[in-house]
Amino acid sequence: MESVTPLAIECRSLVRHYEDVRAVDGLDLAVRHGECFGLLGPNGAGKTTTIEILEGLNRPDSGEVSVLGRRWGSDERELRERLGISLQESRFHDKLTVFETLRLFRSFYRNGRDPEEALRDLSLEEKRDARVGKLSGGQRQRLAVACALTGKPEILFLDEPTTGLDPQSRRQLWDRIQAFREGGGTVLLTTHYMEEAERLCDRVAIMDHGRIIAEGTPAELIGRLRAPHILEFSSDPPASLALVAAIPGAYDPRPRGNHWSVAVGSLVEAIPALLLALEESGAKIQELSTHRAKLEDVFLALTGRELRDE
Amino acid sequence: MSSAGRPLPALVELVRTRLLEFLREPEGMFWVFVFPIAMALALGFAFRNKAPEVLPVGIAGAETSALRRALAGSKDLKPEIFSSVADGRAALRTGKIALLVEAGSPLVYWYDATRPDARLARFAVNDAVQKSNGRADPAPVRDALISEKGSRYIDFLLPGLLGLNLLSTSVWGLSYSIVNARLKKTLKLMTATPMRKSDYLLSQMFSRFVLLSLEAAIIVLFGLFVFQVPMRGSPAALVLLCLFCGLAFAGLGLLCGSRVQTLEGVNGLINLILIPMWLFSGVFFSSERFPAALQPAIKALPLTAANEALRAVMLEGKSLATLPMPLAIIGLWGVGSFAIALKIFRWQ
Numbered sequence: 091m092e093s094v095t096p097l098a099i100e101c102r103s104l105v106r107h108y109e110d111v112r113a114v115d116g117l118d119l120a121v122r123h124g125e126c127f128g129l130l131g132p133n134g135a136g137k138t139t140t141i142e143i144l145e146g147l148n149r150p151d152s153g154e155v156s157v158l159g160r161r162w163g164s165d166e167r168e169l170r171e172r173l174g175i176s177l178q179e180s181r182f183h184d185k186l187t188v189f190e191t192l193r194l195f196r197s198f199y200r201n202g203r204d205p206e207e208a209l210r211d212l213s214l215e216e217k218r219d220a221r222v223g224k225l226s227g228g229q230r231q232r233l234a235v236a237c238a239l240t241g242k243p244e245i246l247f248l249d250e251p252t253t254g255l256d257p258q259s260r261r262q263l264w265d266r267i268q269a270f271r272e273g274g275g276t277v278l279l280t281t282h283y284m285e286e287a288e289r290l291c292d293r294v295a296i297m298d299h300g301r302i303i304a305e306g307t308p309a310e311l312i313g314r315l316r317a318p319h320i321l322e323f324s325s326d327p328p329a330s331l332a333l334v335a336a337i338p339g340a341y342d343p344r345p346r347g348n349h350w351s352v353a354v355g356s357l358v359e360a361i362p363a364l365l366l367a368l369e370e371s372g373a374k375i376q377e378l379s380t381h382r383a384k385l386e387d388v389f390l391a392l393t394g395r396e397l398r399d400e
Numbered sequence: 401m402s403s404a405g406r407p408l409p410a411l412v413e414l415v416r417t418r419l420l421e422f423l424r425e426p427e428g429m430f431w432v433f434v435f436p437i438a439m440a441l442a443l444g445f446a447f448r449n450k451a452p453e454v455l456p457v458g459i460a461g462a463e464t465s466a467l468r469r470a471l472a473g474s475k476d477l478k479p480e481i482f483s484s485v486a487d488g489r490a491a492l493r494t495g496k497i498a499l500l501v502e503a504g505s506p507l508v509y510w511y512d513a514t515r516p517d518a519r520l521a522r523f524a525v526n527d528a529v530q531k532s533n534g535r536a537d538p539a540p541v542r543d544a545l546i547s548e549k550g551s552r553y554i555d556f557l558l559p560g561l562l563g564l565n566l567l568s569t570s571v572w573g574l575s576y577s578i579v580n581a582r583l584k585k586t587l588k589l590m591t592a593t594p595m596r597k598s599d600y601l602l603s604q605m606f607s608r609f610v611l612l613s614l615e616a617a618i619i620v621l622f623g624l625f626v627f628q629v630p631m632r633g634s635p636a637a638l639v640l641l642c643l644f645c646g647l648a649f650a651g652l653g654l655l656c657g658s659r660v661q662t663l664e665g666v667n668g669l670i671n672l673i674l675i676p677m678w679l680f681s682g683v684f685f686s687s688e689r690f691p692a693a694l695q696p697a698i699k700a701l702p703l704t705a706a707n708e709a710l711r712a713v714m715l716e717g718k719s720l721a722t723l724p725m726p727l728a729i730i731g732l733w734g735v736g737s738f739a740i741a742l743k744i745f746r747w748q
Contacts (some may be wrong), residue, residue, distance in 0.1 A: 145592060146592075147588065147591070147592060147748065167594055170592070170593060170594035171594045173592075175589075175592040175593075177585055177588060177589055177592065179585070181584040181585065181586060182584075182586060182589075183417065183421055183581075183586060185420065185421045185424040185425060186417055186420060186421060190417060190420065193407065193413060194413045194414070194417050195593060196407045197407045197408055197409065197410040197412070197413035197414075198410050198590070198593040198594050198595040199593065199594055200594070202407070221424075237589075241593065241594070
């Protein structure tokens with residue numbers, strides 16, 4: 091064991107059915123104190139069901155859950171005081187103001203943050219007396235996170251916190267989540283944005299069909315790819331599959347419009363070989379670009395599907 | 401209070417936010433406060449005590465002028481001559497006249513015996529005809545007319561409207577707000593905090609209480625001052641009764657909202673519950689008019705019991721102690737629906 095820190099969240103052999111669909115299919119998870127852990131996966135992978143079971147809002151058909159060393163059945167009230175939860179697209183009363191909403195949520199906790207402080211924290215001071223119904227999506231999401239932080243939680247659960255938000259709102263939320271972690275908080279979040287996971291998470295688990303298909307730090311997962319570089323090019327006339335597949339270290343070539351996208355082990359070996367092969371076939375290269383593999387590519391390599399296909 | 405001070409208890413915050421939400425919803429204000437008054441006004445004027453109705457009757461046949469003089473002498477009749485029996489019967493069929501007299505010997509009265517106004521016309525016409533032909537009444541009589549407050553239609557109607565309003569605003573207000581919160585997942589979000597579930601349900605009941613006191617006061621004061629509806633019982637008894645009914649009906653509202661997942665669903669459910677009571681519970685006319693076989697079921701309805709008790713207190717000046725049966729029925733509905741609602745309530 092590399093760490094003696096007790097676990098903030100742990101679950102074993104979690105199973106949850108909906109009619110004949112296994113939404114969660116034998117899932118094990120361990121989140122350490124002070125860590126930001128991301129559950130990644132496409133829509134329908136079982137992320138929300140999993141996080142709601144861990145939040146005590148959904149019951150597993152079987153399996154065990156322990157949060158802060160407690161169980162949901164016996165210690166619910168105490169746990170609720172110590173957790174902050176933001177649901178996927180939860181909405182507040184449209185007719186209440188931002189401040190009234192925060193004050194309401196503050197009243198639910200024994201100890202908590204002053205609503206004015208919570209407003210400042212998420213840059214909502216200007217919207218203090220605005221009705222919730224009049225807020226933009228980004229402001230509403232910031233309010234949701236402010237409410238989740240109201241009880242000074244030890245663990246923050248965020249279900250797709252930035253889905254559908256503009257880049258500025260997204261960055262504001264990321265900053266707030268990072269500040270919470272710097273204060274020693276633990277975060278469990280779900281997302282289907284790989285950029286978000288790479289930016290925020292110490293460790294991620296990639297979910298598909300109710301199971302975890304890979305787990306580790308983002309760098310580890312990318313490093314595990316046989317070909318960590320992605321090479322994209324176009325030529326006139328377009329290159330054949332045989333030509334692309336013959337590039338040294340080439341893995342999983344895919345046509346994308348009039349481009350080819352191919353993962354390679356080493357750019358130094360692959361690029362000269364590609365240019366030479368094109369020249370020999372009489373084709374002229376038009377565009378060439380490379381990037382390091384992202385979590386996106388990890389998912390693609392693991393499942394053969396693109397994350398945002400659905 | 402400065403916001404940096406101690407936060408108020410969750411129950412107080414929940415009641416306050418619920419009331420704020422309501423006050424900021426103009427439609428809600430309309431149904432709770434304006435609608436019952438508008439209804440009482442409309443019905444009060446439509447059924448206000450008018451001068452006794454004059455019945456239109458027709459005369460047809462060969463010799464009509466003597467008949468017309470005889471009928472015109474009656475204050476209850478308005479005679480009209482028709483050129484033929486066929487014309488007269490056409491007017492009768494379309495309800496323009498209540499009865500047609502065909503001159504001749506004997507006189508023929510054409511009328512539909514199932515129509516109350518036609519039977520009334522039959523008596524008045526025959527009375528006028530016989531008198532003009534020299535009938536003398538052997539027993540002397542005298543009419544003594546009354547118009548006592550408390551026996552008018554509006555006096556009957558107002559307590560019924562009060563009961564109806566207490567029921568429908570409780571059921572609509574509670575179940576709509578709960579189903580809406582469930583739909584928007586606000587309920588789920590709140591259950592993810594340490595909020596006590598009982599605080600949430602109690603806050604719904606308490607905010608109902610505040611609104612209910614206001615709406616009951618408005619309806620009663622309106623009746624007292626605009627229509628001089630009598631208030632014969634003690635005001636304290638009426639207040640207690642309204643609160644008791646409100647509490648019981650809030651249980652029904654809670655039950656309606658306890659599981660439904662959509663606004664359409666709760667709409668249908670509420671109509672299913674309310675419409676029969678609009679009809680059967682004696683809001684607009686006495687429930688005694690329904691067949692005897694239905695009476696036990698009608699009497700068991702919570703609104704029937706509420707209306708009976710409200711009328712007994714307002715119109716007859718009875719004390720609550722004399723109304724054990726209706727109070728027991730209302731109480732049973734309240735306790736029963738509240739208990740079931742708590743058991744089956746769906747928080748997500």
